[in-house]
Amino acid sequence: MYSRREKLQTDCLADISLCIPVGKWKMIGRKLKISDAQINKIQHDEQDSTERAYQMLRLWQDTTHKPNTDDLVSALEKMELVSVAEQVIDIIGNHQKPSSRSSSEEPKQISQISVEESTLVKSQRAHIIAKKEAMAKAKQKPINKITVAATGLPKVLKPTKTIGKRGSDRGMFDWPRGITIDHLGRLAVADTENNRVQIMHWEGTCDLLLDYKTFERKFEPWDVAVSSEGYYFVTDAGNKQVVVFSDDNELLGTFPDSGIIDPKAIALSQDGKYVFVTDWKGNRHSIKKYTSDGKHLKTYSPSGSQRLKNPHFLAVNSKDEVIVSDQYNHSLQVLDANLGNPHTYICRDLNGKSYLPCGISVDGDDNTYVTSSWSHKIMLYNSHFLFDNAFSNLVKYPSGIAVSKDRPVKIAVTQWYTDIVETLHE
Numbered sequence: 001m002y003s004r005r006e007k008l009q010t011d012c013l014a015d016i017s018l019c020i021p022v023g024k025w026k027m028i029g030r031k032l033k034i035s036d037a038q039i040n041k042i043q044h045d046e047q048d049s050t051e052r053a054y055q056m057l058r059l060w061q062d063t064t065h066k067p068n069t070d071d072l073v074s075a076l077e078k079m080e081l082v083s084v085a086e087q088v089i090d091i092i093g094n095h096q097k098p099s100s101r102s103s104s105e106e107p108k109q110i111s112q113i114s115v116e117e118s119t120l121v122k123s124q125r126a127h128i129i130a131k132k133e134a135m136a137k138a139k140q141k142p143i144n145k146i147t148v149a150a151t152g153l154p155k156v157l158k159p160t161k162t163i164g165k166r167g168s169d170r171g172m173f174d175w176p177r178g179i180t181i182d183h184l185g186r187l188a189v190a191d192t193e194n195n196r197v198q199i200m201h202w203e204g205t206c207d208l209l210l211d212y213k214t215f216e217r218k219f220e221p222w223d224v225a226v227s228s229e230g231y232y233f234v235t236d237a238g239n240k241q242v243v244v245f246s247d248d249n250e251l252l253g254t255f256p257d258s259g260i261i262d263p264k265a266i267a268l269s270q271d272g273k274y275v276f277v278t279d280w281k282g283n284r285h286s287i288k289k290y291t292s293d294g295k296h297l298k299t300y301s302p303s304g305s306q307r308l309k310n311p312h313f314l315a316v317n318s319k320d321e322v323i324v325s326d327q328y329n330h331s332l333q334v335l336d337a338n339l340g341n342p343h344t345y346i347c348r349d350l351n352g353k354s355y356l357p358c359g360i361s362v363d364g365d366d367n368t369y370v371t372s373s374w375s376h377k378i379m380l381y382n383s384h385f386l387f388d389n390a391f392s393n394l395v396k397y398p399s400g401i402a403v404s405k406d407r408p409v410k411i412a413v414t415q416w417y418t419d420i421v422e423t424l425h426e
Helices: 010-019 025-031 036-045 049-063 069-078 082-094 118-139
Strands: 158-163 176-181 187-191 196-200 206-210 221-226 232-236 241-245 251-255 263-268 274-279 286-291 296-300 311-316 322-326 331-335 343-346 360-362 368-372 377-381 387-392 398-403 410-415 420-425
Touching: 010 049, 010 082, 025 036, 025 049, 025 069, 036 049, 069 082, 176 221, 176 410, 176 420, 187 221, 187 232, 187 398, 187 410, 196 221, 232 263, 241 263, 263 311, 274 311, 286 311, 311 360, 322 360, 360 398, 368 398, 377 398
Parallel strands: 176 398, 221 263
Antiparallel strands: 158 420, 176 187, 187 196, 196 206, 221 232, 232 241, 241 251, 263 274, 274 286, 286 296, 311 322, 322 331, 331 343, 360 368, 368 377, 377 387, 398 410, 410 420
């Protein structure tokens, strides 16, 4: 756990810099007691606003004897950037991977995480929420309600089975992330910290392990997609590549040779000819399109207000629209098959409250299911991306999600903290 006065890691600072509004980094720097001379040097040396914010944060940490993240949150609040302050707390929490866990131990939610003690950020969060409510009241703008689409979408989901527990044996998990349904209807689970993909039946028995061990670094699967022919495409964050396996654990190839820095989510076009991968490269997160044999075709890396901020998971619907959960923008971005014509849909529940989208999957009718880890919910959108329903407290800390194409739907969700897969049915 971070100490309140311990320096944040580079990737944490990079994520925070993505949240700093354009044109605000200088004033934030001054609030953090960075001199105008130092600010002017950063402005001269760096052309990109996000990079300027990142260098400002690094300078603050490097030149402050005891950097205190309270000061950063307080500076944002004083500038009435309360939503940014919330995101900063969330980002710090997301970078706090627990070192040891027990089945009886409950993780701290992001709203409770601090960099020294949970009560610290609890008070920060409460103050921020009060500030937001006061600002909303002053502006006399009621929260917009979301119209519920009157459709035949699933209205009730029920738990079916809990699969696994923390461990390294077959059928156990350590930090499961991405999940999908393969060509034979089985579950394919990226069992990240066990350095393998598990192919499993819905009742929980493990059929196959994809666990190639001869790469330069440990195989670190983050997400998995499966073609109709039974080829498994896996993002390997440890070796910065996409790995392709057959359904008998034969390594068919890897790509690309270069050009991808931090591969995360993966999805295939409907015909399996194209592969879409999110890349968390530095401050410029992107979605890359490849042919199934690894030829790079296009990179989507917008700037300005459309800039991706932790594109967590991907899904492709029957129209070959690419849907990404753009986490720190609190939105879904929807692109065409050529990664063009982007549309943004803000993620809000029925009360108008925004949330951090995580896992994403589509059913046979192109309805979109989105997990929200810290509110323990599965959100449901119809085929036009209108919010329809929220299923609460069926899963705890959900991450990846896989939804069957047939009705009644079957759903499988990875739970990153409890190291299980929870299955549900309509």
